[in-house]
Amino acid sequence: MNPTRRQWLQAAAAVPLLSACGAVPNLSANSAARVLSAAPARLPVAGQGGLDVWAYDASVPGPVLRFKRGEWLDLELHNRLPDATTIHWHGIRLPNAMDGVPHLTQAPIEPDERFRYRFRLPDAGTFWYHPHLGTAEQVERGLAAALVVEEDRPYPVDQDIVWLLDDWRLDGQGRIAEDFYRFHDVAHAGRLGQKITVNGLEQPQQVLQAGQRIRLRLINASNARIYQLALDGLPGWLIARDGVPAESAIRWEGPMLLGPGMRADMVIDATTPGVFELKDEQSRANVVLARLEVQGRAEASPRPAPVPPPIEGLPPPVLAGAFEQTVVIGGGARSRDGWPQQTEAERAARRQRREAGSREADPVWTLNGVAHTDHHHHHAPLFSVERGRTVRLTFDNRTAWWHPMHLHGHHFQVLSRNGQPLPDKPWRDTVLAAPGDRLEVAFVADNPGRWLIHCHVLEHHAGGMGTVFEVRG
Ligand SMILES: [Cu+2]
Numbered sequence: 482m483n484p485t486r487r488q489w490l491q492a493a494a495a496v497p498l499l500s501a502c503g504a505v506p507n508l509s510a511n512s513a514a515r516v517l518s519a520a521p522a523r524l525p526v527a528g529q530g531g532l533d534v535w536a537y538d539a540s541v542p543g544p545v546l547r548f549k550r551g552e553w554l555d556l557e558l559h560n561r562l563p564d565a566t567t568i569h570w571h572g573i574r575l576p577n578a579m580d581g582v583p584h585l586t587q588a589p590i591e592p593d594e595r596f597r598y599r600f601r602l603p604d605a606g607t608f609w610y611h612p613h614l615g616t617a618e619q620v621e622r623g624l625a626a627a628l629v630v631e632e633d634r635p636y637p638v639d640q641d642i643v644w645l646l647d648d649w650r651l652d653g654q655g656r657i658a659e660d661f662y663r664f665h666d667v668a669h670a671g672r673l674g675q676k677i678t679v680n681g682l683e684q685p686q687q688v689l690q691a692g693q694r695i696r697l698r699l700i701n702a703s704n705a706r707i708y709q710l711a712l713d714g715l716p717g718w719l720i721a722r723d724g725v726p727a728e729s730a731i732r733w734e735g736p737m738l739l740g741p742g743m744r745a746d747m748v749i750d751a752t753t754p755g756v757f758e759l760k761d762e763q764s765r766a767n768v769v770l771a772r773l774e775v776q777g778r779a780e781a782s783p784r785p786a787p788v789p790p791p792i793e794g795l796p797p798p799v800l801a802g803a804f805e806q807t808v809v810i811g812g813g814a815r816s817r818d819g820w821p822q823q824t825e826a827e828r829a830a831r832r833q834r835r836e837a838g839s840r841e842a843d844p845v846w847t848l849n850g851v852a853h854t855d856h857h858h859h860h861a862p863l864f865s866v867e868r869g870r871t872v873r874l875t876f877d878n879r880t881a882w883w884h885p886m887h888l889h890g891h892h893f894q895v896l897s898r899n900g901q902p903l904p905d906k907p908w909r910d911t912v913l914a915a916p917g918d919r920l921e922v923a924f925v926a927d928n929p930g931r932w933l934i935h936c937h938v939l940e941h942h943a944g945g946m947g948t949v950f951e952v953r954g
Contacts, residue, residue: 513557514597517543519612519624520561526623527649527676528683533656534623535562541681542645542702543610543626550605550630550793557597558590562619565589568598569613570628571742572724572892572910575600577930580889583614584856585931585949603794604892605632606724607698607744609645615840617704617939618661621650621672623681625702630724632790638748639693644759644771645700646708646739647681648674662835662842662943664828668814670882671705671741671938677761679771689751691777694784696720697747701739704939707883707913708770709736709763710745714753715773718787721746725892725908726789736762740885740913742937748787751775795892795908798923803871806864808886808934810914812846812945815881820845821852821945842943846880846936852945857933860949866926868954873923874934878914884941886920887911889932890952893924911937926952 522536537543548554560566567590569581579600580586590596608628612619627643650672652658666672679685689695697717701708717733720726723744730748739745751773759771812820821844823831831841844852853860866872874893876886887910894906899919914920935947 514555514599516557516559518559518561519566521563524681526681527651527678529651529655535619536623537626541623542647543624545627545629545643546610547629547631548602550602550633553599553601555597555599557595559595560590560592563592564619565591565614566612566619566624567596567614568610570598570608570610572606572608572744573600573628574603574890574892574928577890577928577932580930580932581613582857582889582933584858585933589614602630604724605630605790605793606721607643607700607746608724609700609702609744611702617672617842617943618840620702620939621661621704622657627698627700629698636696636790637694638696640689640695641698642687642695643698643700644679645702646770647678647702648706649676649678650674651676662840662940664832664843666705667842667940667944668845671940673706674703677706677768677770684769684771686756686772686774689773689775691751691754691775691779692781693751694787695749695751697749699739699745699747701741701743703741705741707741707763707885708739708761710739711736711760711762712749712757712773714755714757715749715775716752716783717747717749719745720748720787720789722907723892723909723911725795726792727907728789728905730786730789732786738913740883740911740937741939742885742887742911743909743913749773750781750784752781752783754778754780792908796925796927798871798873798894798925800871800873800923803873803923804864804866805873805875807875807877808863809849810846810876810878810880810884810946811850812852813880813882818879821847840943842940844945846941846944846946848934848946848948851948853947854943854945857947857949862931862951863934863948865951865953868927868929868952870926871923872926873921876912876914876918876920876922878916878918881916883916884914884946885911885937886914886934887937888924888934890928890930891924891926891932893922896921896923928952929954
């Protein structure tokens with residue numbers, strides 16, 4: 482072995498792996514990145530003794546990557562999957578070339594290839610990472626994990642807990658059902674599974690001590706499931722949405738909607754000894770997702786509401802003279818305006834290609850009348866603006882379905898819903914449009930490149946609900 486290679490290996494061995502509580506090593510441009518593998522694995526997931534999954538570092542969900550704001554993420558993905566992949570860093574305002582959209586921002590990472598992701602983390606908050614190629618299949622097989630960026634000053638809680646929510650569709654033999662991109666799923670609510678997990682587990686139980694205050698980072702990594710989350714019996718507050726802090730803490734009262742791709746940071750006070758259930762009230766059965774077990778004998782006295790971390794670095798939109806664009810969401814089952822029609826022969830040909838392994842969905846959804854089911858670089862951007870311009874987008878959902886609309890590379894403020902201004906103008910990177918909703922959002926287009934706007938119901942995106950916008954400069 483030549484000295485250079487030996488030195489490299491020694492250097493690589495000396496770089497500590499990022500564990501859930503690890504700090505990022507201070508790496509120079511030449512030092513080795515942390516290697517993350519994506520590979521098939523058999524793991525105890527979703528109540529199955531051994532489920533055949535695709536996993537980051539042989540773990541479902543993948544490892545929690547934890548950094549401080551302003552640190553660099555430096556990670557080399559080693560693709561050991563049988564299929565090409567990429568990583569999208571959901572919610573991170575990063576350089577375009579690191580965004581992980583195949584063909585648009587990078588070439589697909591082929592089997593046995595490596596790709597180095599390296600970028601600074603400008604915002605504190607709860608984010609996540611997942612593939613953006615064959616997404617509906619790869620995420621469903623288990624490729625998803627949390628990316629936590631901590632504030633400059635540690636947030637004052639006793640425990641910081643990540644709960645990544647996912648659902649699994651299993652077949653009769655208890656394996657992941659292989660019916661990806663099924664026409665019915667694509668045209669309706671997306672792929673819903675019959676088992677819901679938190680961090681890959683069915684109904685895990687987290688132990689707290691009475692008197693503790695926790696931060697609970699909820700991430701919806703499901704392909705399509707929208708949760709309606711409730712936790713009865715303990716005082717809780719929402720302090721951040723999609724990673725961005727709220728202006729002031731909002732009391733968690735009644736069910737809270739969390740669509741695919743979305744995150745909610747909650748603060749919960751363990752005031753009362755006992756066992757408390759996180760439930761999904763969307764499901765008729767009030768499914769218990771997880772439990773908090775508060776240990777101790779005595780009731781703790783109530784604390785004042787928490788103060789969310791400061792919002793730092795996000796440019797406020799300037800609405801006067803903003804560039805305005807309407808995005809009409811159309812198509813899908815039960816659509817009033819119809820949907821892109823295919824002949825029976827075209828549908829049959831697509832079905833055959835799918836059975837032969839293609840990742841194609843039927844074109845049943847449109848944005849401004851166009852269904853984009855193939856690679857986004859084939860299409861002209863929906864709009865193009867100079868860097869620094871404020872963009873005012875209106876999502877006009879003319880379908881009978883819910884759509885979590887996600888913007889890459891930027892956070893936006895939600896201005897209004899159906900003509901009603903939202904007084905707190907929440908910051909988000911994914912906004913949930915109910916059937917018939919008209920949602921107005923605004924953001925400063927300050928990140929150059931070509932970026933995606935798409936529905937985060939992964940089957941809807943595959944079925945045409947995605948387009949590109951361009952920031953020049
Ligand atoms: Cu959708």
